[in-house]
Amino acid sequence: MLADGSEARVRAERPPDENALRKVIKSVIEQRLSSGQLDETDLTLRDLDQLIDSFTTTLRGIYHPRLEYPDEKKEMPIRAEEVPTVPIIARKSSNIPANPPADS
Helix, strand or coil: CHHHHHHHHHHHHCCCCHHHHHHHHHHHHHHHHHCCCCCCCCCCHHHHHHHHHHHHHHHHHHHCCCCCCCCHHHHCCCCHHHCCCCCCCCCCHHHCCCCCCCCC
C-alpha cells in the first residue's frame, strides 16, 4: 500500500530532484499514518523512515530525469552527395557448394 501510493504520486507529480521526491514519499506515508491505516501494523517510526529511504532510492532510479541529447538530424543536415557509398560484392552462386561435404 505504501509503495503503490508513493509510486503513483511520484509518477503523477514528477518531482524535479531527490529532496522533492523524498517529500512526496514522506507525505504519502504521513497521510496513511494520520488516517489510521497503519494502526494495526507493528511498524515503528524507525521502520517508516527506512521505508522512506528505500522508496526514495528505488523511485529515484526508476524516474530519474533523462538527459536530452541534441537531435543530430536537425543540427547537421546531410546532402545526398555527402552520404558515403559502400560497394556491394556479389558472389557467383556456382562457387558456393549446395551441400557441403559432411565430416567423416
